[in-house]
Amino acid sequence: MDGPTPKDSLISLTTSKRKRDRSHEQLMRKQLLLLGVVFLSLVWLLFQKDTSMPSLHIPPGRIIDEEFQGQTAFLINTTGCKIPYMDPFDELIQKFITDIDPPKCNKFNIGRLVKADYDSVFIDFDVLNNISVDQNQVKCYYTEFWRIEQPLLKDGHYAANVDAEVRFSSKDIEIKNRTTIVNEEFIKVFCEIKNETIYKDYFAFPQSRKGRHREHNTVxxxxxxxxxxxxxxxxxxxxxxxxxxxxxxxxxxxxxxxxxxxxxxxxxxxxxxxxxxxxxxxxxxxxxxxxxxxxxxxxxxxxxxxxxxxxxxxxxxxxxxxxxxxxxxxxxxxxxxxxxxxxxxxxxxxxxxxxxxxxxxxxxxxxxxxxxxxxxxxxxxxxxxxxxxxxxxxxxxxxxxxxxxxxxxxxxxxxxxxxxxxxxxxxxxxxxxxxxxxxxxxxxxxxxxxxxxxxxxxxxxxxxxxxxxxxxxxxxxxxxxxxxxxxxxxxxxxxxxxxxxxxxxxxxxxxxxxxxxxxxxxxxxxxxxxxxxxxxxxxxCTCYTSKSVSVSNPMVKQAALALVNFMNSLLDNHRECSQLNLHEIVSARIEQLMSTEESNDSINTKSTDYIVTVNTEPGNGVFEATVRHRIFSEDYTVIGDVSRLNTYGDQSKCISHYMLKLYCFCI
Structure with missing residues (x-):
C-alpha cells in the first residue's frame, strides 16, 4: 500500500518547516479520507444487517451458518422473544448425521425405456438397444386415467375413498415415430414383448387451464x-x-x-x-x-x-x-x-x-x-x-x-x-x-x-x-x-x-x-x-429456555404420571385400545421464559412447567409433553399436545382417528 510509513513521517519532521507543514497536511488529508471510508463502510454494514443476506460461498459437502459463525448469540433477540443460536454441526448432533443408502429405483432392470418431455413421450433407443431382443417386437403404449368425482350427498357423509376413485380408458395408444404428443393429463405407459409387460411408468401432463394472462408487473x-x-x-x-x-x-x-x-x-x-x-x-x-x-x-x-x-x-x-x-x-x-x-x-x-x-x-x-x-x-x-x-x-x-x-x-x-x-x-x-x-x-x-x-x-x-x-x-x-x-x-x-x-x-x-x-x-x-x-x-414455543432436572425428582414423577393418565383419558371410550402404564421416565427439563425487559408474557411464580419424556407399556411408546405444576393446588396438567417420538407402525390399526392413533395400542 502506498503512503507514508511511521519511519517516513519521522524523517519528514526533521526537514524544513515548509516541507513539514506540507507533509502534515498530506497526512491529515489521507487520515480524513481513511476515516471517511471506514465511516461509510460502517454505515453500509449497519444498513445491510437487516436488509440483505450475506454472500455465502458454500462447499458441496457442508454449509456454514456464516452469519452466526463464532457467536454464541441469539437467532432471535427481541424484547418479546429470544431464540438461541444453535450450531447445525454441534458435537452432540454429529453422531446422528450418518451416511444413507441411496434408493434402489430398479423396478425394471432395463433402464428408463420411455421418457417424457413437456408435452410428449418418447422411447429411449439407447435403452432399447441394450435389450437383447428384436426391437421390432417391443411395443409401447400409453393409457389415459382420471379421477372420478363422487355425486353430492345431502347428509354429507362420504365414503373413505371419495378422493381416491380412478378410472382407466379402455383405449391404449401406441407410442410411435420416436415421439408421441400427449393431450391427456394423466397417463400410464407400458411396453410389451409378445404380450408380456417388460416396462411401466406414469406421467402427468398438467393441461392448460383457463386463467388470467400474465401481464407486465404481475406475478x-x-x-x-x-x-x-x-x-x-x-x-x-x-x-x-x-x-x-x-x-x-x-x-x-x-x-x-x-x-x-x-x-x-x-x-x-x-x-x-x-x-x-x-x-x-x-x-x-x-x-x-x-x-x-x-x-x-x-x-x-x-x-x-x-x-x-x-x-x-x-x-x-x-x-x-x-x-x-x-x-x-x-x-x-x-x-x-x-x-x-x-x-x-x-x-x-x-x-x-x-x-x-x-x-x-x-x-x-x-x-x-x-x-x-x-x-x-x-x-x-x-x-x-x-x-x-x-x-x-x-x-x-x-x-x-x-x-x-x-x-x-x-x-x-x-x-x-x-x-x-x-x-x-x-x-x-x-x-x-x-x-x-x-x-x-x-x-x-x-x-x-x-x-x-x-x-x-x-x-x-x-x-x-x-x-x-x-x-x-x-x-x-x-x-x-x-x-x-x-x-x-x-x-x-x-x-x-x-x-x-x-x-x-x-x-x-x-x-x-x-x-x-x-x-x-x-x-x-x-x-x-x-x-x-x-x-x-x-x-x-421456542422463546423459552430450559434446564435438565433429575428423573428421580418427585415432582417429575408426578408430571410423568399425569401425562400417562392424560393419554389414558383420551382412550377411555375406545375399549379396543389398551390402558398405558408408565415404564420409564426418559428425561425431564424445567422450562422458563427467556429473560426479557418488556415481554408481555411472564412465568407464573405459582406454577412450574416440566418437559417430560416417558416410555409406556405395552407398545414401547415414547411420548413428550409439557406438564404444568400448580404449586399451591398440587395440580399437574398437560399443556397443549402430546408428541410421539417413535413410530407406531401397525400397533394402532384397530382405530382410525388420526390423533388417537398416536396413543392407541390395540388389544
Whole structure:
C-alpha cells in the first residue's frame, strides 16, 4: 500500500518547516479520507444487517451458518422473544448425521425405456438397444386415467375413498415415430414383448387451464414444501439448495419461523386456511368428513382468475388424506392426488418406513419435480398459484433429505434458465422438523422440531417496485413468525395493490393499535411479539429456555404420571385400545421464559412447567409433553399436545382417528 510509513513521517519532521507543514497536511488529508471510508463502510454494514443476506460461498459437502459463525448469540433477540443460536454441526448432533443408502429405483432392470418431455413421450433407443431382443417386437403404449368425482350427498357423509376413485380408458395408444404428443393429463405407459409387460411408468401432463394472462408487473406464486425438515437440517443435508436460494435468487430466510402444531395437518391448515384445526371443526369441517366447504387460500386466487395447482407425493399419508376423506370435488385446476396415489400403488418400491422412495425406475421426488416443472413452465404465460409438497424423502429419516439436494437444485436451475424466477414468487418451506429418532433425545432436536425453514424469493423488479414491503419482510427475518403469518402474506399477494407504500403505511398504523395473531410478512412484526401474541402455545414455543432436572425428582414423577393418565383419558371410550402404564421416565427439563425487559408474557411464580419424556407399556411408546405444576393446588396438567417420538407402525390399526392413533395400542 502506498503512503507514508511511521519511519517516513519521522524523517519528514526533521526537514524544513515548509516541507513539514506540507507533509502534515498530506497526512491529515489521507487520515480524513481513511476515516471517511471506514465511516461509510460502517454505515453500509449497519444498513445491510437487516436488509440483505450475506454472500455465502458454500462447499458441496457442508454449509456454514456464516452469519452466526463464532457467536454464541441469539437467532432471535427481541424484547418479546429470544431464540438461541444453535450450531447445525454441534458435537452432540454429529453422531446422528450418518451416511444413507441411496434408493434402489430398479423396478425394471432395463433402464428408463420411455421418457417424457413437456408435452410428449418418447422411447429411449439407447435403452432399447441394450435389450437383447428384436426391437421390432417391443411395443409401447400409453393409457389415459382420471379421477372420478363422487355425486353430492345431502347428509354429507362420504365414503373413505371419495378422493381416491380412478378410472382407466379402455383405449391404449401406441407410442410411435420416436415421439408421441400427449393431450391427456394423466397417463400410464407400458411396453410389451409378445404380450408380456417388460416396462411401466406414469406421467402427468398438467393441461392448460383457463386463467388470467400474465401481464407486465404481475406475478405468479409457487409454494414448494419439504415435510419434516428443520432450518438446521436443511443446512446440514441440502447445502447446494441453500446456496442456490441465498446466492442465485437472493431469497429471504425467516430465522424465527416457529411451528404452531404437532404434525403436518395442524401446521399447514393455518397456512392454507388461516385458522387452527379446532376452528375449522367449528365452521367448515364440522363432521370431520370432506374439506370442500373450507375456504382455502387457492380459492382466493381462483376468484382473481389465477390457474391453481396442488400436488403432493406419498399421498396415502397426505395432508388431507391420512385418516381423513380429502375432497369430493377437485379443489384446484391441476390436482395430482389421484395420479400420485395410482402410480405409487402400482409401481411404488423401496419403502423403508412410511413412504416409497421410488416409482418404478425413478425417485418419487423426481416424479413430483418433473410434474411441477411441466406445470410451472407450461403455464408461464398465465397467472398461477401452485403448491407442490414432498414427504417421500424427508418424512421418516433425518438424513434422507440429502438425497433431494441435487435433484432439487437441478429443478430450480431449470426454472431459472427458463426465466421463471423473474415472473414468480417462490416460497420454499417446511411444516416442522423431524419428530422422532435419536436426535429428538437432545435439547437441540427438541428445538429443531419446532423451527422449520422458510425462504421466499422475489423477482428483482418486484423488490424494486415494493421497496417498503420488502424492507419490512427483511426486518421480519429476525422476528418471531409463524404459519399464520405466511397465510396473511399469501392473501396480500392476491392483489399487489396491498403492497403499495402508502397502503403499507396505513396498514402499519392500524396494526399498532389492533394486534392480530397472523400478520403479513410485508408489515413490520412488532419487536415485542410473544408466542402468545403469535398464536403459539407454550409447548411449541421456542422463546423459552430450559434446564435438565433429575428423573428421580418427585415432582417429575408426578408430571410423568399425569401425562400417562392424560393419554389414558383420551382412550377411555375406545375399549379396543389398551390402558398405558408408565415404564420409564426418559428425561425431564424445567422450562422458563427467556429473560426479557418488556415481554408481555411472564412465568407464573405459582406454577412450574416440566418437559417430560416417558416410555409406556405395552407398545414401547415414547411420548413428550409439557406438564404444568400448580404449586399451591398440587395440580399437574398437560399443556397443549402430546408428541410421539417413535413410530407406531401397525400397533394402532384397530382405530382410525388420526390423533388417537398416536396413543392407541390395540388389544
Amino acid at each position: 405468479s406464486i409457487s409454494l414448494i414444501g419439504f415435510d419434516s425438515v428443520s432450518r438446521l437440517n436443511l443446512l446440514r443435508q441440502m447445502p447446494r439448495t441453500v446456496a442456490f436460494l441465498k446466492e442465485k435468487v437472493i431469497s429471504v430466510e425467516m430465522l424465527g419461523y416457529n411451528k404452531v402444531g404437532d404434525n403436518t395437518f395442524p401446521n399447514m391448515i393455518p397456512v392454507l386456511v388461516g385458522r387452527t384445526v379446532e376452528e375449522i371443526k367449528e365452521t367448515c369441517w364440522r363432521q370431520e368428513n370432506i374439506f370442500d366447504n373450507c375456504s382455502f387460500i387457492w380459492n382466493k386466487y381462483k376468484e382473481s382468475n389465477f390457474s391453481t395447482a396442488y400436488y403432493e407425493d406419498a399421498t396415502w399419508m397426505g395432508l388431507f388424506n391420512y385418516q381423513k376423506y380429502g375432497f369430493r370435488k377437485q379443489p384446484t385446476d391441476f390436482y395430482g392426488q389421484i395420479f400420485s396415489l395410482t402410480a405409487e400403488n402400482d409401481l411404488g418400491c423401496d419403502k423403508r418406513l412410511n413412504a416409497h422412495l421410488c416409482i418404478g425406475n425413478r425417485m418419487v421426488l423426481s416424479v413430483l419435480l418433473e410434474s411441477a416443472s411441466r406445470y410451472i413452465i407450461g403455464s408461464r404465460d398465465m397467472l398461477t398459484w401452485s403448491m407442490f409438497w414432498t414427504s417421500s424423502l424427508t418424512h421418516d429419516y433425518l438424513n434422507l433429505p440429502r438425497l433431494a439436494d441435487l435433484p432439487f437444485v437441478d429443478f430450480m436451475e431449470n426454472l431459472f434458465n427458463n426465466d421463471i424466477f423473474n415472473s414468480t414468487i417462490f416460497i420454499f418451506m417446511s411444516d416442522h422438523g423431524i419428530r422422532w429418532g435419536g436426535i429428538r433425545s437432545t435439547y437441540q432436536g427438541y428445538m429443531e422440531e419446532r423451527l422449520p425453514f422458510l425462504f421466499i424469493s422475489f423477482p428483482e423488479w418486484f423488490r424494486n417496485t415494493y421497496q417498503l414491503a420488502i424492507r419490512n419482510l427483511k426486518a421480519n427475518r429476525r422476528r418471531l413468525t409463524t404459519h399464520f403469518d405466511l397465510h396473511e402474506t399469501l392473501l396480500d399477494l392476491v392483489d399487489l395493490n396491498n403492497l403499495q407504500d402508502e397502503v403499507i403505511i396505513e396498514r402499519t398504523n392500524f396494526l399498532y393499535h389492533n394486534a392480530r395473531r397472523g400478520i403479513s410478512l410485508f408489515l413490520p412484526i412488532p419487536e415485542n411479539r410473544t408466542c402468545e401474541d403469535a398464536g403459539i402455545t407454550e409447548n411449541w
